[in-house]
Amino acid sequence: MSTDMTTFDRHDTTNACYVCCDRHADLRPTAPALQIVDEDRSTTITFGDLKSRAHAFAQQLAGLGIKQGDCVAALVSRGAELTVAALGTWRIGAVFAPLFTAFGEEAIRHRIDQANVKVLLIEDAFRDKIAAIANLPPVILATDLGYSSESDTAPDRLGESDAVTPPIGMDLQAPFLRMFTSGTTGKPKSLDVPLRAFASIESYMRKGIELSEEDAFWNLADPGWAYGLYYGLIGPLMLGKATLYNKRSFDALSAIEIIRNQHITNLAGSPTAFRMLMAAGPEAMAPIRNQLRLISSAGEPLTEDIVNWFREHLGVVVRDHYGQTELGMVMIESPSQSGQERSDGGLALPGFTLKIVDEDGNEVDTGVVGELAVDCDASPLFWFAGYRETCPRNEALYRTGDAAIRTANGRISFFGRTDDVITSSGYRIGPYDVESALMEDDRVLEAAVVGKPDEQRTEIIKAFIVLKPGVAATPSLVEHLKMHVRKRLSAHAYPREIEFVPHLPKTPSGKIMRNALKNAA
Template identity: 50%
Template sequence: MRDYAEAVRLFDHGKAAAAALHGDLEALNACVECCDRHLGDGKPALLYLNGDGHSARYSFEQLQPLVARFANVLRAQGVRAGDRVAGLLPRTPELLITILATWRLGAVYQPLFTAFGPKAIEHRLEQSHARVVVTDSHNRAKLDDVPGCPTLITVNARSGELDFRQCLDKAADTCEPVMRTGDAPFLLMFTSGTTGPAKPLEVPLRAIVAFQGYMRDAIDLRPEDNFWNLADPGWAYGLYYAVTGPLSLGHATTFYDGPFSVDSCARVIDTLGITNLAGSPTAYRLLIAAGKAFSAPIKGRLRVVSSAGEPLNPEVIRWFADELGVKIHDHYGQTELGMVLCNHHGLEHPVRMGSAGFAIPGHRIVVLDEQGHELPAGQPGILAVDREQSPLCWFGGYHGVPTKAFVGKYYLSGDTVELNADGSISFVGRSDDVITTSGYRVGPFDVESALIEHPAVIEAAVIGKPDPQRTELIKAFVVLASGYSGSETLEEALRQHVRQRLYAHAYPREIEFVSELPKTPSGKLQRFILRNQEVAKQHAQQANPASA
């Protein structure tokens, strides 16, 4: 394991960053970095398994001519360097072929998550001006009512439409890659839209260096690992770190095409011999709920586990250590930044329970007050990236959309954090999620973590409910475990549990038992929906007191 401080020193003015990508940031192609560069030794590029038990393995040598063929198919439809190609596909070999073929032409891949409805798809295609959409028969109908829908290429196409396999079979299997500069985009992403309309942003080719750093230092991806990232490539964490990151290091990615469940997760780990796992706390909580049914068959199989998407609850950390005998580490990032703050599996540094970790080498992460001054340890503020001293920071703003996130040399993340004395940083919450009650600032994550530690609770979301006396009071929405039912007795038990786990002013004065919590398709809590519902209820009660 390398020393963290030494790894940070390597990134002096970006020199190590350029060297990490073979010394040339002026002639790049993402398909070359993620496929061609790794030809010659038969290494696997894709491990595929679906819900019916069908499996397949593609080496880089097998994948390359398929990619070249489909690149020629796209070129025949007018795709050129800089054009957008959208993919509305599940995790199948066709998805990976589409992504790499787009990159081979110097074009820009735009992911469309398969759970999107027509409106979400329409917004993204309207913003991107995609020239081609690649989809399958299952998702094809979502595009019927999209105005001005681009050219479609469909796996198992309708009669008279372009069919993926038929086009592939007719195309030539050689296609020279189009080289571009490090600042040229190769991905077009959209923010999750949790606080407003989804905004587009371009990811430049030089971001591949940063993705590699995360895979090497935080994930600790080793040649002998079998790696599985549970995240869907329709979202940033999956596309950056299930596809681009491992492939650019010559390491196979794993695609499981099927519904996520405790049984399917255990089956993939067992069948493919997964040793290095990445995912979200939402997925891990489902596994924990299964108890021994999940842990017993795979205990001792995993070497390391990584978590991203939302802060990792301490209870999850303890469960993975006790039940699976494996370290799970928390990682923080954004679509705009990739992963920038981590408890690194591959670097030696202190790991503080509840901390998001340390800045990934190549980034300087600071905590700012509202005036833009850097704060010392112990004071909550806004997480920011010092762009002048972060050679691997690649985000340059939203595409065609102004942003207030750049203030001087800093990028403001919008997240509230606190610097710890050891140099690590702890997540407090989204700036608009932080609760101010009776003069205290309370992070919802702390209360949620405490609630989840109670055996009756599977999931929890905590918000600040407007209150004339306390500014806000803490309200919790709780999903109960099987065998428990909501009652006043249980409410009081949960309140006392939180008071004991945290502190007197942080317990939820109101608790509502619900069957599910509002989330984005990628599994992030949407606390703002719950806040808006509470405000609407209060307005209705004020307008009609008799209904209260």
């Protein structure tokens, strides 16, 4: 199997558990793999221990009949249990599907069904979320992995043995992750991430985040989503670096404490998280001034106020990066020659070729707004097999749905979105699920949701609702609908504003005119 991620093209097989764990455990078994910060302590788990526990979980899965290609899902908060679940799943050639812990019942049910989940690993705190879901696959409690908040010792009940079975070698086109799209035009669809995506992940860790041997790294993003999973769990481990998990509820003061005490030098996250740090004020941030070497931003547009504040009060430039679940990161912002000034746009991540195209797929001139696309034939690190769905003309382009322009110096700058995905607090939210949840109330005749600009969250979800005849628009109904969606989907995917309207604007063919609603929001 391949041991050098920069030479994937010269090898036929590999295994994600080997890439992220075993090869490091074999050479440096006592090296730290996980740093877990809880309320009153910090725990270090080594690569050697991680390998042993991943093997034990793989044995348990095999005992349940899980085989290569089967899907194992985990509804588990960030920490050792989640990492062991992923590694143990990969070890036997199965496919891992993370479930965001803030999802509600319907969101979980849909993903379990669509991903064809064969085993569900769940934290005890989330069991009520699956209580009403019919036809569940076999369920394993996370406590059976031997990781509890009281103990960081290796588990005995999973049958650890000195003879560790090697990971299964797999073709580079074989999937190791099952993720979900944002659900722009319908319910979120599953998509498989193949092993060859490791080359793309490594390219971003080295060229975008610029993770060095000396760095202590922390990705603030939740591993239930692509940026946190690809570049918070997989990326550091594949490079033999420890990844940090914060088990506490995120707030600015605790984050500052973690950055100081864990000597973090390289930070990644979303603008929403950075705004929360800013809210603590310069005095609170003073203990970590000049400590951070690099900060990477992704998930939503990075605004100048964040860049200016961090430069002034922390002495570091925040760099804006771009990607999607279907792509991983494909565009990075490199610093100007001065090192402390922002560039005026991004460049393609090495291994990708980006174009700005018109509706016919032709490249537009410099300074002209078009759609950002990946030239698949000229992008050796491009891995998404489903890109043809975005190419009605059978062109070798992956169309991102985002509008951009190319500047005079060849960099790419975003102009806006061409789709209806809502970006709120770093999460990309498709309108269909929210509208469907609203329509479950028998008092609602029609519903449409759009993103409304918000200074702190980038956008909030605003719902426009037509009630059935005779139904009164009351404040209590507003609160009922908000809470219903929040319970059905998740805490970040409910409408923070609801407006009752007599009708929705539509085209002659009956399609909702979302741009008109956005203007009215």
